[in-house]
Amino acid sequence: xxxxxxxxxxxxxxxxxxxxxxxxxxxxxxxxxxxxxxxxxxxxxxxxxxxxxxxxxxxxxxxxxxxxxxxxxxxxxxxxxxxxxxxxxxxxxxxxxxxxxxxxxxxxxxxxxxxxxxxxxxxxxxxxxxxxxxxxxxxxxxxxxxxxxxxxxxxxxxxxxxxxxxxxxxxxxxxxxxxxxxxxxxxxxxxxxxxxxxxxxxxxxxxxxxxxxxxxxxxxxxxxxxxxxxxxxxxxxxxxxxxxxxxxxxxxxxxxxxxxxxxxxxxxxxxxxxxxxxxxxxxxxxxxxxxxxxxxxxxxxx
Amino acid sequence: xxxxxxxxxxxxxxxxxxxxxxxxxxxxxxxxxxxxxxxxxxxxxxxxxxxxxxxxxxxxxxxxxxxxxxxxxxxxxxxxxxxxxxxxxxxxxxxxxxxxxxxxxxxxxxxxxxxxxxxxxxxxxxxxxxxxxxxxxxxxxxxxxxxxxxxxxxxxxxxxxxxxxxxxxxxxxxxxxxxxxxxxxxxxxxxxxxxxxxxxxxxxxxxxxxxxxxxxxxxxxxxxxxxxxxxxxxxxxxxxxxxxxxxxxxxxxxxxxxxxxxxxxxxxxxxxxxxxxxxxxxxxxxxxxxxxxxxxxxxxxxxxxxxxxxxxxxxxxxxxxxxxxxxxxxxxxxxxxxxxxxxxxxxxxxxxxxxxxxxxxxxxxxxxxxxxxxxxxxxxxxxxxxxxxxxxxxxxxxxxxxxxxxxxxxxxxxxxxxxxxxxxxxxxxxxxxxxxxxxxxxxxxxxxxxx
Numbered sequence: 001x002x003x004x005x006x007x008x009x010x011x012x013x014x015x016x017x018x019x020x021x022x023x024x025x026x027x028x029x030x031x032x033x034x035x036x037x038x039x040x041x042x043x044x045x046x047x048x049x050x051x052x053x054x055x056x057x058x059x060x061x062x063x064x065x066x067x068x069x070x071x072x073x074x075x076x077x078x079x080x081x082x083x084x085x086x087x088x089x090x091x092x093x094x095x096x097x098x099x100x101x102x103x104x105x106x107x108x109x110x111x112x113x114x115x116x117x118x119x120x121x122x123x124x125x126x127x128x129x130x131x132x133x134x135x136x137x138x139x140x141x142x143x144x145x146x147x148x149x150x151x152x153x154x155x156x157x158x159x160x161x162x163x164x165x166x167x168x169x170x171x172x173x174x175x176x177x178x179x180x181x182x183x184x185x186x187x188x189x190x191x192x193x194x195x196x197x198x199x200x201x202x203x204x205x206x207x208x209x210x211x212x213x214x215x216x217x218x219x220x221x222x223x224x225x226x227x228x229x230x231x232x233x234x235x236x237x238x239x240x241x242x243x244x245x246x247x248x249x250x251x252x253x254x255x256x257x258x259x260x261x262x263x264x265x266x267x268x269x270x271x272x273x274x275x276x277x278x279x280x281x282x283x284x285x286x287x288x289x290x291x292x293x294x295x296x297x298x299x300x301x302x
Numbered sequence: 303x304x305x306x307x308x309x310x311x312x313x314x315x316x317x318x319x320x321x322x323x324x325x326x327x328x329x330x331x332x333x334x335x336x337x338x339x340x341x342x343x344x345x346x347x348x349x350x351x352x353x354x355x356x357x358x359x360x361x362x363x364x365x366x367x368x369x370x371x372x373x374x375x376x377x378x379x380x381x382x383x384x385x386x387x388x389x390x391x392x393x394x395x396x397x398x399x400x401x402x403x404x405x406x407x408x409x410x411x412x413x414x415x416x417x418x419x420x421x422x423x424x425x426x427x428x429x430x431x432x433x434x435x436x437x438x439x440x441x442x443x444x445x446x447x448x449x450x451x452x453x454x455x456x457x458x459x460x461x462x463x464x465x466x467x468x469x470x471x472x473x474x475x476x477x478x479x480x481x482x483x484x485x486x487x488x489x490x491x492x493x494x495x496x497x498x499x500x501x502x503x504x505x506x507x508x509x510x511x512x513x514x515x516x517x518x519x520x521x522x523x524x525x526x527x528x529x530x531x532x533x534x535x536x537x538x539x540x541x542x543x544x545x546x547x548x549x550x551x552x553x554x555x556x557x558x559x560x561x562x563x564x565x566x567x568x569x570x571x572x573x574x575x576x577x578x579x580x581x582x583x584x585x586x587x588x589x590x591x592x593x594x595x596x597x598x599x600x601x602x603x604x605x606x607x608x609x610x611x612x613x614x615x616x617x618x619x620x621x622x623x624x625x626x627x628x629x630x631x632x633x634x635x636x637x638x639x640x641x642x643x644x645x646x647x648x649x650x651x652x653x654x655x656x657x658x659x660x661x662x663x664x665x666x667x668x669x670x671x672x673x674x675x676x677x678x679x680x681x682x683x684x685x686x687x688x689x690x691x692x693x694x695x696x697x698x699x700x701x702x703x704x705x706x707x708x709x710x711x712x713x714x715x716x717x718x719x720x721x722x723x724x725x726x727x728x729x730x731x732x733x734x735x736x737x738x739x740x741x742x743x744x745x746x747x748x749x750x751x752x753x
Binding site: 046053270 | 401418574716
């Protein structure tokens, strides 16, 4: 007759062996994650305390790089631009996505709905670089956008949209909005299909119109999906790089310079790896500071 | 549940400690110290490619066929030499240069601004080869820009790179449009140039088109030409070469920048220059959409083909009548990594490019620019009415006037993308004043040189 405590010990030993075997299965993934995500992340943090050109010897500078981040107006401006992009990357796609998804749901049975879904999602499939090139043609001084304006008698408005200080950042924003509307629409549509149709029926019996239906049933039920949309698009705005790099490279005169691009220029053109790392760390913190409250807000719905 | 977490926590702690240890135990870059800087070039008695099979590793610039044509011809003459060539755009080469020279050292590489590469000891000192091959007997001005002291100052010091040829810049014009506004010969003074521009504007033409979009501020071309029209090109070179105390913020440079602003305000440039890249400028000029562009003779061969007989070239006129001419003129810089496996063979190739008859033919016909080498070396025949002939002739004028300058965009590795370009884009949009422009560029320059 075994002593009860030995039995428990044996069981615990077996269980912990099981736990370690579990880790063994996860090992390949853990190793990859540690090598390609955690290690670079930690190294970036480390580099941010040095003055280093990426090749030669480095000097420890403590928090000096972070100090420059808040005192250099040029670096600080990039963060302002990123927040301006949120307007285009998040607000427009989510609002437009809601509207379009509600419309598509209204015509769900017709073939038009399938076509509309495909067309709207297409930008997600196109590589961002290709999208950037295509849009820089559309928005050039001889591009389609200006030709359309001229055709309807608004020739006075034509301009090189990506080449003027006032319009470059909004123009880049429009490209981002075009890319992200499809994603938001699809996510929201999926969310809508989960809503119990009985709710709508009940509302209609109570005499609610389409607007009231949307505000009282659709919107609250979509809280989580909207949370996901906003989170994904806010990250896309704050960490934007590819669209801006292709369309304007930060120009004209830094008017579209965003943190992602500035990090790249600092590291590879100015060869200030320390400063670039500091800006990268700051960007990570900024993204987390924006996204964590959003996540909490979306989760509160439950 | 509760008893599993210590294991997990332990594992996480172990992983984190390991990572931290591997990450934080040494300062970045300390392992790749500057031990390999061979400050004194080893004396070279004979550098050849030998007779055994050799594979030269090249890193060239996309879009320019010259190095590829030269390497093909070289293999034809020396069949034991094969090539392993990688190509990238110049911007990519600029960003990759330090890493590639360290991690994946090419035998021969197209180089961006060399100061910082020399400071890090990444380039082979070519003085030994220069002596062995007699490059030191060539006109000194050809190699001057590639001589770099250990502090990064250029102009003298060990030779750290070589040219495949050297370029000449100035103003290209559309002959048909020029006749249309009555310009029968190139303007002789800056004032005459202004008059021609005004005439073109009045005739409803676009007088000048110049790329100035993205990260490539092409207004640097007319600006530097204007700087040399007003001031001394030697002083501009001092600044480009990072001589201590040099400044770009001088009275004559201010006049030049103000002159450029005057042109911009007068509408002498296409209105959308801030959105144009280099390729757009070229296609519009070739399509006859404007009268002038500021560009270099690397396009001569191309323009002679695409606008045969319809394209002319002149050097920027001086502000004074009969004043000396100056132009940006720089070698097409190639270097050898300090860790290159076949350095001797690469140096032999560079010498061959400058001295072999077929190579010099290719340098002119494909590259459009003047080959490197002794002043009295063989020169290929070029048809008289071509723009290639005009640009080659301009080289002689610049030689007499001692007016060769490197590019203000080459002063430091980052001054073009982060200094000149945004400032010139602001000037073009009327958002920056000439005085503040020069001060801002000078500030960027000082912080970059200090690093």
